[in-house]
Amino acid sequence: MTTRISRGELAARIAADIPEGSYVNLGIGAPTLVANYLPDDLEIILHTENGLLGMGPAPTEGLIDPDLINAGKQPVTELPGAAYFHHADSFAMMRGGHLDVCVLGAFQVSQRGDLANWSTGAPGAIPAVGGAMDLAIGAKSVYVMTDLLTKEGASKLVEDCTYPLTGVGCVTRVYTDHAVFDVVDGGFAVREVFGENTVEEISELTGLSFVGDTTKEHG
Template sequence: MTATIDRHELAQRIAADIPEGSYVNLGIGAPTLVADYLPADQEIILHTENGLLGMGPTPDPTHIDPDLINAGKQAVTAVPGAAYFHHADSFGMMRGGHLDVCVLGAFQVSERGDLANWSTGGSDAIPAVGGAMDLAIGAKSVYVMTDLLTKTGEPKLVVSCTYPLTGVGCVTRVYTDHAIFDVTPDGLAVREAFGDNTVASLSALTGLTLREAGT
């Protein structure tokens, strides 16, 4: 069976790639794990769209402040110097291009870097894109954190997205449990493969024409 890495290992890998001094937003779900693996000797400032700049790692269960939550309603911590502000100001930061990196989940990413990461949840449900559109277009770099395959074995990396789009051509890099992919003008390139995965095996899994990054 092809070797993969788990979400905590992937979160640690993403954290290592975020440049020091970056302002970063972590999307709802698995991306929030990245906060727990940021290097302690570097200043990386986390933003959450519900109005906090200077978010810290997950709190100890015995020291949870119910007033401190992220956009996914998870308990968080605040680092010294953290700032709180109105929701509208937070979205102004996102839309104004003030975030260096955002990490988002995905249902699909196209080989051109189109992102589909929201769902109505049902035919009669209200759409719930949230702030994902603002993040996808407003951040300077968009990292996607997702499994390469769905639970039924379908690839999430596709030629063209069939789900509603969150953003067009906005994805910079895709981090999956099988490999890391760069979005380039010539399509997706394998930056790093995990375990016994290869460019050839990943091409077979996704049905895409892949190449090694830098070639």
């Protein structure tokens, strides 16, 4: 019985929801995979906070330029028309509301759309919020890409975040390996379920009740 989809499949699912003409930032980690699934026939412009607009997919082996990296220090490609700029200008784009979509990872998302994605508060952990706060508040739509459950089986969708917050009420939609959720008035609404999952089973896994019935089922 299939109850989860792969990271690649999830990245492709997110890519399918990004409108043509969007300016998009992909957060460090799994969200960077989305760049590999954007349709070639649509103009979607990727921004990276270290100063590149017009980023392309990950390079193939043997074609890596060590001077061309994203904010997570991963090698990237540039598309025709790409532009480079100062770090401060990049953050001005983020803070000024010029990004249509950002895709971020998460440790927790609350039913009010609060996001915790930079620290679990563990003793000795190194603070590394980076530009996540700027992206979470500055982007017009904030998509979260994450597993539904932690390795210990705890839900990442929660009533209230217990980890330090990145942003308050900022999340638009949550894409997980089990289902997709919209953040709406009153909590999470299940937008789509994957595999053999049902809304009732997702509710049991998360301990949450969901708003409305907007689901689509996919095998």
